[in-house]
Each structure stands twice: as structure tokens, then as C-alpha cells.
Amino acid sequence: MSVIEVNGLTKMYGRTKGIENVSFSVEEGEIFGFIGPNGAGKSTTIRTLLSLIYPTSGSASIFGKDCMKHAPEIKKEIGYLPSEVFYYDNMKVIDLLNYSASFYKKDCSHRIQELADRMDLDLKKKIDDLSFGNKKKVGIVQGLLHSPKLIILDEPTSGLDPLMQQTFFELLKEENQKGATILFSSHILSEVQRLCDRVAIIKEGSLIKVEKISTLKENNYKKFKIETKTKIDPNVFSKAGIKELKTEGNVISFLFKGNLNPILKEIASLDVNNLWIEEPDLEEIFMHFYQRES
Numbered sequence: 001m002s003v004i005e006v007n008g009l010t011k012m013y014g015r016t017k018g019i020e021n022v023s024f025s026v027e028e029g030e031i032f033g034f035i036g037p038n039g040a041g042k043s044t045t046i047r048t049l050l051s052l053i054y055p056t057s058g059s060a061s062i063f064g065k066d067c068m069k070h071a072p073e074i075k076k077e078i079g080y081l082p083s084e085v086f087y088y089d090n091m092k093v094i095d096l097l098n099y100s101a102s103f104y105k106k107d108c109s110h111r112i113q114e115l116a117d118r119m120d121l122d123l124k125k126k127i128d129d130l131s132f133g134n135k136k137k138v139g140i141v142q143g144l145l146h147s148p149k150l151i152i153l154d155e156p157t158s159g160l161d162p163l164m165q166q167t168f169f170e171l172l173k174e175e176n177q178k179g180a181t182i183l184f185s186s187h188i189l190s191e192v193q194r195l196c197d198r199v200a201i202i203k204e205g206s207l208i209k210v211e212k213i214s215t216l217k218e219n220n221y222k223k224f225k226i227e228t229k230t231k232i233d234p235n236v237f238s239k240a241g242i243k244e245l246k247t248e249g250n251v252i253s254f255l256f257k258g259n260l261n262p263i264l265k266e267i268a269s270l271d272v273n274n275l276w277i278e279e280p281d282l283e284e285i286f287m288h289f290y291q292r293e294s
Helices: 042-049 073-077 094-103 109-118 131-143 161-175 187-194 215-216 260-268 280-291
Strands: 003-012 016-027 030-035 058-060 079-080 148-154 182-188 198-203 204-211 224-230 243-248 251-256 272-280
Touching: 003 042, 016 042, 016 058, 016 198, 016 280, 030 042, 030 187, 042 058, 042 148, 042 182, 073 094, 073 251, 079 131, 079 280, 094 131, 094 182, 131 148, 131 161, 148 161, 161 182, 161 187, 161 215, 182 224, 187 215, 198 215, 204 215
Parallel strands: 030 182, 030 198, 079 148, 148 182
Antiparallel strands: 003 016, 003 058, 198 204, 224 251, 224 272, 243 251
16 A cells, blocks of 8 residues: 555746656555755655645645645644754743644653653753754654654754664664654665665656665676786676776776676686675665766
8 A cells, every 4th residue: 555646746936847747656664765966856745745835736645645635634644854943942842842742632741751762852951952963853753752654754864963863763663663654855875775665766856766775786786896816817807797897906896787607707717815796885876877867
């Protein structure tokens, strides 16, 4: 079952394109990555899903209900963390969170305390006295306090230190294991690679690709680096599928795509000191898609 369905979603600001003909679906229980550089259209898509802005054309549904027609009903089951958080400065953190909880018609006090403890957030402080990172923590607690079925995160880790990012990722995995579906939007590709099952790549308002992360990696070049006891003749590796062949003394490196067995046979015939075979990271895959589209 699809929790999110987006079909041909387009948002124009006058003659300027926000997003154009964006279509994808997010399945129940999935952690779905939405990646692209700043300005690619990620936030516009999310704000349209949340009916904070209205589309020029196309449609979007959450839990099988139209995002525009059933917005108040849908929002009861959504936790949302925007890329930038703004609050009433004079309120204490606990007052703000209790106010947020009042919209969900259930007692969230235990959950608020539990999340605040995990995120190392002081509930007694005034919002005005918090650093940007601590304001982000308030946003995370606010987004999760009602145990939503769908969690939508827009650049969620900005402002968090590495240790707190780790805690946050653990929290998201726990929520996912309890059944929550997560839409995780980011320009930091290592985060998406670490968390997500599938990913949508967006560029200049248009979707380039929706794919499983495992498939993205499988269908890409592997990086080989070989160190031998004697100098290598680069002609040994003149097979199809090899790119960016470089030799430096006793070290040869190249990218390879295809059946690995012939390459491994060639390597086995050499007097090898060391061998490295690396998967490309999502950053390299991402750049490959962007360059190809350009």
C-alpha cells in the first residue's frame, strides 16, 4: 500500500518553475530518500504535500486521501520537521511542546519527556535562549511527540552535532520499526545512503530517477586499485567496461562495470601486494546522474 502518491505534481511561481511533473510513491513502512541540491525542488514538493502551498497542476494523496481536500484530517497522522524552525521566542520549550500536543487530543507528556531525554533537550529553557541546534531538537520532538504514522523530514540534521545526528538516526530507525513511514529529504547523500531503502533524485524541479539504493550501487562502476611487486603493464587491463585507467609506479587504478570474473582472472595472474575494490558512494552516483542529464 502506498502512503504517499504523487502524480504529475507541478508548481509554478508566475513564470518560474518550482517543480514540474513530479511523480513518485512511498510505500507503507518505507524510509524513502528525496535528494537534490538546495533549490532543486525538495521543499516545494513537501510543502505541496502538506497543503502549505497549492499545486498549479497534478495531484498528491496521503493515506489514499487527497492532500488538499483532506488536509486537516491527514495532518493528525503526520510528523513534520521543516528545514528551518521558527517559534514564539518567549515561550518555554515545555509550554510550546504541550501546546503542540494539544492538537492531537491525546496525552503526550510521557512521550515528550522521553524524546527530550534522548535528544538532551532542556524543557525548562526559553526558546529565545536556545542555539540553532537546540531549536532543531525542539522541532524533532515536536514532530515525533504524537507517534505519527508518517514522518516528513526536510533537511533534518542541519545544526545537529555528529553525536546528536547518530541519536536522531537511531530514533528514526526505531520509529520505522514500530511501523512509521518516513520521507527523508536531504542534500547530504551519505545520510540518505545510510537510512533509506529507495531514493528519488530531483534536479531543477524535475525528477531524474527513482530507484532502490542497492540497485543504484549495483548498476554503477566499481573502483579498483591494485598494488603489485613489479611495475604493471596497463595493457593487461584493456578490456571493455574499464574507464579512467591510471598507473603510478606499481599501482594501477580504474573503474569497471560488468562481469567481474574476467577482471579477477587478470588480477590473479599478477604478483599482487594489495588490492582494493570499492563500491561507489551515493555522492558519485548522484553526480553521474546529474552529469548525464546535463
